[in-house]
Amino acid sequence: MPAPRLDPLLWLVLVGSVGLLLPHLPVAVLPIVVAAFVWRRLHEVAGLPLPPRWLLLLLAAGSTAVVVLHFHALWGRDAGVALLVVAAGLKLLETHEVRDQVSVLLLTFFLLISVLLFDQAMPIFALVMLLFWLLVGAWMGIAQAGVSTGQSLGQRLREAGRLLLLGLPFALILFALFPRPPGALWGVQQPGGQAQTGLSEQMRPGQFDELAEDPTPAFRVRFEDSPVPPRERYWRVFVMSGFAEDDPESWVADPATGSPRLETLDDSRVAYEITLEPTASRQLPSLAAAVETPRRSRVDGNLVVQREQAVDDRLRYSMTSALDYRLEAGSLPRFRRQQYLARGGLNPLLADLAAEWRDRPPAERIERALAYFREQPFEYSRSPGRRGGADRADTFLFDTQRGYCADYADAFVRLMRAADVPARVVTGYQGGEFNGEFLVVRQSDAHAWAEVWTAADGWQRVDPTAAVAPERIDEGIARSTADDADLPATVRRDEGSFRRQMRLLAEQLDNRWNQYVLGYDGGFQQDWLGRIGLAMTHPVWGALWALAIAASLWWGLLLVLARRERRRQAGSEAEYLWTRLQEDLARLGIRRDTSESERALLKRAALALPFAADDLRRIGQLLEASRYARSTSRRQARLLTNRLANVHRRLAWRGRWPWRRA
Amino acid sequence: MDATICPSIIDRTASVVVGQRPAIRKALTCILAGGHLLIEDLPGLGKTTLAHTLAQVLGLSFKRVQFTADMLPADVVGSSIFQPGVAGAPSGFRFVPGPVFTQMLLADEINRAPPKVQSALLEAMEERQVTVDGKRYPLPAVFFVIATQNPLDQAGTYPLPESQLDRFAMVIRLGYPDAQTEREMLLSGGGRAHLNEVEPVVDVEGLQHLRAQAARVHVADRIAGYVQSLLAASRQAPEFRVGLSPRAGLTLLNLSRAWALIDQRDHVLPDDVQAVLPDLVNHRVGLDGHDGRDAADLLLERVPTP
Numbered sequence: 001m002p003a004p005r006l007d008p009l010l011w012l013v014l015v016g017s018v019g020l021l022l023p024h025l026p027v028a029v030l031p032i033v034v035a036a037f038v039w040r041r042l043h044e045v046a047g048l049p050l051p052p053r054w055l056l057l058l059l060a061a062g063s064t065a066v067v068v069l070h071f072h073a074l075w076g077r078d079a080g081v082a083l084l085v086v087a088a089g090l091k092l093l094e095t096h097e098v099r100d101q102v103s104v105l106l107l108t109f110f111l112l113i114s115v116l117l118f119d120q121a122m123p124i125f126a127l128v129m130l131l132f133w134l135l136v137g138a139w140m141g142i143a144q145a146g147v148s149t150g151q152s153l154g155q156r157l158r159e160a161g162r163l164l165l166l167g168l169p170f171a172l173i174l175f176a177l178f179p180r181p182p183g184a185l186w187g188v189q190q191p192g193g194q195a196q197t198g199l200s201e202q203m204r205p206g207q208f209d210e211l212a213e214d215p216t217p218a219f220r221v222r223f224e225d226s227p228v229p230p231r232e233r234y235w236r237v238f239v240m241s242g243f244a245e246d247d248p249e250s251w252v253a254d255p256a257t258g259s260p261r262l263e264t265l266d267d268s269r270v271a272y273e274i275t276l277e278p279t280a281s282r283q284l285p286s287l288a289a290a291v292e293t294p295r296r297s298r299v300d301g302n303l304v305v306q307r308e309q310a311v312d313d314r315l316r317y318s319m320t321s322a323l324d325y326r327l328e329a330g331s332l333p334r335f336r337r338q339q340y341l342a343r344g345g346l347n348p349l350l351a352d353l354a355a356e357w358r359d360r361p362p363a364e365r366i367e368r369a370l371a372y373f374r375e376q377p378f379e380y381s382r383s384p385g386r387r388g389g390a391d392r393a394d395t396f397l398f399d400t401q402r403g404y405c406a407d408y409a410d411a412f413v414r415l416m417r418a419a420d421v422p423a424r425v426v427t428g429y430q431g432g433e434f435n436g437e438f439l440v441v442r443q444s445d446a447h448a449w450a451e452v453w454t455a456a457d458g459w460q461r462v463d464p465t466a467a468v469a470p471e472r473i474d475e476g477i478a479r480s481t482a483d484d485a486d487l488p489a490t491v492r493r494d495e496g497s498f499r500r501q502m503r504l505l506a507e508q509l510d511n512r513w514n515q516y517v518l519g520y521d522g523g524f525q526q527d528w529l530g531r532i533g534l535a536m537t538h539p540v541w542g543a544l545w546a547l548a549i550a551a552s553l554w555w556g557l558l559l560v561l562a563r564r565e566r567r568r569q570a571g572s573e574a575e576y577l578w579t580r581l582q583e584d585l586a587r588l589g590i591r592r593d594t595s596e597s598e599r600a601l602l603k604r605a606a607l608a609l610p611f612a613a614d615d616l617r618r619i620g621q622l623l624e625a626s627r628y629a630r631s632t633s634r635r636q637a638r639l640l641t642n643r644l645a646n647v648h649r650r651l652a653w654r655g656r657w658p659w660r661r662a
Numbered sequence: 663m664d665a666t667i668c669p670s671i672i673d674r675t676a677s678v679v680v681g682q683r684p685a686i687r688k689a690l691t692c693i694l695a696g697g698h699l700l701i702e703d704l705p706g707l708g709k710t711t712l713a714h715t716l717a718q719v720l721g722l723s724f725k726r727v728q729f730t731a732d733m734l735p736a737d738v739v740g741s742s743i744f745q746p747g748v749a750g751a752p753s754g755f756r757f758v759p760g761p762v763f764t765q766m767l768l769a770d771e772i773n774r775a776p777p778k779v780q781s782a783l784l785e786a787m788e789e790r791q792v793t794v795d796g797k798r799y800p801l802p803a804v805f806f807v808i809a810t811q812n813p814l815d816q817a818g819t820y821p822l823p824e825s826q827l828d829r830f831a832m833v834i835r836l837g838y839p840d841a842q843t844e845r846e847m848l849l850s851g852g853g854r855a856h857l858n859e860v861e862p863v864v865d866v867e868g869l870q871h872l873r874a875q876a877a878r879v880h881v882a883d884r885i886a887g888y889v890q891s892l893l894a895a896s897r898q899a900p901e902f903r904v905g906l907s908p909r910a911g912l913t914l915l916n917l918s919r920a921w922a923l924i925d926q927r928d929h930v931l932p933d934d935v936q937a938v939l940p941d942l943v944n945h946r947v948g949l950d951g952h953d954g955r956d957a958a959d960l961l962l963e964r965v966p967t968p
Contacts, residue, residue, distance in 0.1 A: 600933070629929045
């Protein structure tokens with residue numbers, strides 16, 4: 001005899017959550033799970049017998065082995081979830097009684113929640129919540145199995161929705177108040193390999209070409225005050241002065257050094273907050289010269305903000321930068337000067353050009369180089385095409401003269417070094433697009449520029465790209481390449497596009513979600529609670545507080561709902577108040593006998609409570625009319641409720657305490 | 663004619679039947695509800711006076727039958743008598759109506775009559791018609807029976823079984839008058855002396871109108887539910903030999919309506935149900951007393967008032 005059918009809602013959610021987990025499961029697990037589902041279905045529909053116990057054991061052992069072979073572990077998120085999926089599938093094959101379905105149900109709850117361990121984006125969250133609702137509906141079905149008056153699917157879902165709504169305030173309060181461990185909301189260690197592609201610690205001209213097509217946001221910025229002008233929006237990530245050992249054409253990021261020798265002008269400070277997508281590296285993007293950095297990070301000698309740990313999770317941090325600053329002005333130690341003059345590759349033509357400027361003052365040498373870029377027919381292009389192998393800078397400067405920011409930065413720094421001016425490459429992002437109050441900086445905004453050192457001003461930013469394509473700096477990459485049909489819609493800035501508008505809206509929503517829900521971590525919580533005067537001194541106290549507040553608010557809500565329910569059962573406000581009045585009277589010792597009519601009870605009460613006698617008598621008349629007469633006027637009904645409420649108010653606190661007897 | 667007349671009916675009757683106001687009201691309730699009344703009490707307490715006065719006050723024709731052991735049904739309902747032809751008229755059987763053809767009938771000591779006679783009377787009460795030799799003779803539109811029964815003198819009697827008692831809407835006892843009333847009565851020589859001076863308060867038409875009004879008194883769902891719970895409780899009570907029949911339930915509602923009308927109300931209250939319940943229930947369930955409480959008390963204790 002086939003086992004009772006699985007609740008249809010349970011089926012739906014089970015298949016749905018396994019579907020959502022599918023991309024994260026080892027391929028070898030899939031056949032087992034699918035086979036289990038199909039077998040169960042065939043059992044229910046066609047009466048195919050469920051597998052014998054030994055086969056189940058074999059399957060369980062086999063799939064565990066598969067998981068271990070695949071992940072080399074039984075612990076951790078990925079292996080754990082894979083095991084959970086297998087367990088749910090196999091449990092289906094040994095579910096005989098309706099009550100066994102409860103195990104499947106619980107497993108499905110776990111599966112559903114584990115979806116969020118992989119992805120917490122808003123659409124996924126919404127989907128998981130929807131499935132959660134269906135699952136609660138399935139739960140009600142299983143709990144009522146065998147009860148003759150089971151509810152229909154619609155009733156169950158309505159009831160489940162009601163339950164979820166009832167729990168919602170509790171969940172929200174705990175979300176807001178329950179102390180969080182510092183760091184990300186989901187403390188699951190994510191393998192570093194899953195970080196977003198983005199800037200890397202090496203830069204080859206040409207590498208940026210791919211980034212130019214990537215519209216995914218790199219980070220979002222919210223300025224505390226007015227945003228900085230576009231010309232100042234250089235987000236520094238890496239400073240590069242040396243070359244890769246095996247490839248003199250590749251720049252390599254300098255290791256973190258000591259603290260900067262920095263002079264800043266205080267009135268040029270800007271404060272801002274950045275929500276950074278995972279990068280798997282330790283550098284945090286910052287404007288100009290960071291002077292105040294988030295916890296567990298510091299500014300190194302190159303003005304790069306270095307964090308203690310790599311950013312494997314979305315991170316939100318606040319920073320303050322000075323836009324006017326002088327870094328290492330005056331003198332540069334000899335060994336460092338050598339470092340910033342080192343040349344990679346020969347580039348003889350470049351060396352010749354630079355040699356002409358060597359006897360001029362440094363500032364003029366810089367000006368000459370920029371003038372060269374301006375005057376020669378250079379072209380700014382996202383896809384410059386062919387680039388030379390060795391002596392690539394020569395090819396670029398004197399032959400193709402087409403290039404992207406990295407080409408310009410590379411060539412400029414080499415020119416400067418050849419002209420005996422210390423110079424280095426800085427990579428990061430430039431620009432960004434305002435979306436509401438947030439400046440969204442995308443991977444396509446990745447940029448490379450140069451810094452040159454003069455004794456008078458220290459390190460100065462020079463962007464050779466600006467010399468060639470000033471609009472790239474003023475208006476961003478998209479404006480400068482608006483005619484390029486290959487670029488994705490979000491990078492191209494033709495404002496009229498409907499798709500683009502929708503995309504922006506979605507991004508705005510997504511941003512809010514990231515900022516306020518996923519980004520609601522321990523630090524944010526502390527800030528926020530501090531601002532409303534609830535700063536927590538200790539997590540345990542915080543937890544107790546959160547529970548107490550949640551419980552009391554919830555309790556209040558339940559009281560209100562209970563009153564509404566009693567009111568609903570009583571049928572009318574008057575009947576409800578009449579019940580309350582009888583409770584008041586009973587508390588005062590005037591208990592209604594089973595056989596006592598309203599009239600008799602109220603007569604007795606009027607004798608015992610002379611101060612309310614008139615009201616009680618009138619209530620008696622009105623109540624009888626309302627309950628037994630053919631019809632009552634609206635006015636009478638209102639009179640009755642008023643009187644009842646009035647008397648209830650007067651009696652409500654009587655007899656509650658022994659020393660206040662009526 | 664409206665319900666305000668009811669108090670004067672009771673007042674005038676009470677001026678003759680001294681000290682029996684509650685019984686008078688119950689009797690009037692029975693009449694208005696279209697039921698019949700059985701008075702179970704000792705002789706000499708004013709049963710006849712009550713019936714007679716009430717008939718007078720209500721302007722009804724009144725007859726009295728003293729039931730005895732040797733009675734035949736024909737003595738109550740009437741019989742066909744052969745009449746020889748006289749003065750050209752053809753001879754044949756002629757129906758001579760019995761005492762039952764009246765508007766108010768006092769059936770005295772009904773338990774003395776043999777069951778056949780009792781049945782004939784009860785049938786007439788129920789059907790409001792009499793069938794003799796296959797011919798139906800309808801009784802007057804207003805037909806009200808007050809039967810009496812002597813509870814003590816049981817030798818040679820045929821006490822009415824419960825199933826027959828169900829035909830009476832109420833069974834009441836008159837009881838002795840209180841000391842003051844009795845003294846007044848002794849001094850004045852009893853109300854009976856004034857019986858013939860009593861003027862009717864209403865006529866038959868007026869009475870019918872009142873009955874129609876009583877039938878229109880509103881019964882709220884709550885009251886119907888209350889009555890239903892009482893019926894259910896009576897059937898579940900272990901102390902009762904038999905539960906209340908649906909007919910008893912219907913009678914209970916009708917009596918409550920009449921009781922409410924006498925109070926000049928157009929809707930029934932639980933108080934009305936409770937007022938008429940004892941006289942309706944006690945003789946129907948086969949329980950005279952239980953720990954000093956009667957059947958109605960047991961029911962009212964068990965069924966919560968709405």
